[in-house]
Amino acid sequence: MQLSRRITHLTGGGSDGWDVFYRARRMKAEGVPVSELTIGEHDIRTHASILAAMDASARGGHTGYAMVPGVASLRETVAKRIQEQTGVPTTADNVLITPGGQAALFAAHAATCNSGDTALYLDPYYATYPGTIRGVGAVAKAVQTHAEDAFQPRAAEIDAAAEGAVSLLINSPNNPTGVVYSRETLEGIAEVCKKRDLWLISDEVYDTQVWEGEHISPRALPGMAERTLVVGSMSKSHAMTGSRCGWIVGPAEVINHLINLATHTTYGVPGFVQDAADFALNAGAELEEEIAAPFRRRRQLAKEILAGQNTLGLVPAQGAMYLMLDVRATGMSGEDFANALLDTHHIAVMPGESFGQAAAGHIRVAMTIADDEFAQALQTLCTFATERANAVAAQ
Numbered sequence: 001m002q003l004s005r006r007i008t009h010l011t012g013g014g015s016d017g018w019d020v021f022y023r024a025r026r027m028k029a030e031g032v033p034v035s036e037l038t039i040g041e042h043d044i045r046t047h048a049s050i051l052a053a054m055d056a057s058a059r060g061g062h063t064g065y066a067m068v069p070g071v072a073s074l075r076e077t078v079a080k081r082i083q084e085q086t087g088v089p090t091t092a093d094n095v096l097i098t099p100g101g102q103a104a105l106f107a108a109h110a111a112t113c114n115s116g117d118t119a120l121y122l123d124p125y126y127a128t129y130p131g132t133i134r135g136v137g138a139v140a141k142a143v144q145t146h147a148e149d150a151f152q153p154r155a156a157e158i159d160a161a162a163e164g165a166v167s168l169l170i171n172s173p174n175n176p177t178g179v180v181y182s183r184e185t186l187e188g189i190a191e192v193c194k195k196r197d198l199w200l201i202s203d204e205v206y207d208t209q210v211w212e213g214e215h216i217s218p219r220a221l222p223g224m225a226e227r228t229l230v231v232g233s234m235s236k237s238h239a240m241t242g243s244r245c246g247w248i249v250g251p252a253e254v255i256n257h258l259i260n261l262a263t264h265t266t267y268g269v270p271g272f273v274q275d276a277a278d279f280a281l282n283a284g285a286e287l288e289e290e291i292a293a294p295f296r297r298r299r300q301l302a303k304e305i306l307a308g309q310n311t312l313g314l315v316p317a318q319g320a321m322y323l324m325l326d327v328r329a330t331g332m333s334g335e336d337f338a339n340a341l342l343d344t345h346h347i348a349v350m351p352g353e354s355f356g357q358a359a360a361g362h363i364r365v366a367m368t369i370a371d372d373e374f375a376q377a378l379q380t381l382c383t384f385a386t387e388r389a390n391a392v393a394a395q
Helices: 019-029 048-059 072-086 100-112 129-135 155-161 183-196 252-263 271-282 285-306 334-345 371-394
Strands: 035-037 095-098 118-123 139-144 165-171 199-203 228-233 246-249 322-326 347-351 362-366
Touching: 019 334, 019 347, 035 362, 035 371, 048 271, 072 095, 072 228, 072 246, 072 271, 095 100, 095 252, 100 129, 100 165, 100 199, 100 228, 100 246, 100 252, 118 129, 118 155, 129 139, 139 155, 155 183, 165 183, 183 199, 285 322, 285 371, 334 347, 334 362, 334 371, 347 371
Parallel strands: 035 347, 118 139, 118 165, 165 199, 199 228
Antiparallel strands: 095 246, 228 246, 322 362, 347 362
């Protein structure tokens, strides 16, 4: 008996990009102290007020089956939030609550791609993107961005790749680069989508973590609301990673079909989790800023530390909880650098190659440990890089 090709080829037949992370976790399990700067997991836990709302809802009896489309009040809250962000009229009929942003990404591609269709995504990319596309039976096609452009996508290159494609997946603020797409970039992407009749799937889970510039949802651009599916989540904005509560926002007809999909797959999200999410979103910008504040602070720390050396290049860190560092001056690939750093100093970072070939020769650093530990780890990382670069220069 054989397994389906769809399930056995989710990772394209190769590594899933998480090898360094898995190795670091094994080291920690064996008692080795490792500074983990790998995944986007807050070092603070979910806010006590959110947990209190979750507890009150559960103890109040909201532990049975919840409505598959989502609890009405949460759908309305998300609709209001998206309408305020975009200026596009949005109601609960435009919203499906999902078990986290990842489920929303899968649903979006299930809605827009037939088996064998080509779906575009940008490289570098969040590690699950190509597998998500393959998971719905579509063909995943990467469009490279470039370090010399600070990884802002080029509309002309998307256009050149779009012949025969049906969708394009973008992510701003961006994981892994920390770049926030400019209005010019998004307008160029929008024009390609309209020209090529593409669905645009916009992953906006980091919309509360913008340090420079502004977050612009492409749904707000002229002619884009009817062809854009917005993915959102409570994970990053409210440190609710384990609660698995997200959403997809789009045309009502699409949402109706996705409700059918949810009925046959996830069957909704626990009601007490949704009530906690509703409470959190209604708590307002002050709570969101409190949760974002450590990353804003550590970004400034990182800029000050990196200013004292000239080996590592910092990709403009405009948003999200990551730094993308250029390590090519060391003569090492991102993967070799990350493995050597873990072996010699027990500091775990993600190789740029984990996120595609466009970020080869880079590493991604998650700003997800306490300030003093983060500063010490980054100083050590810089010293390690300088030593490697000096060794290369001496050869």
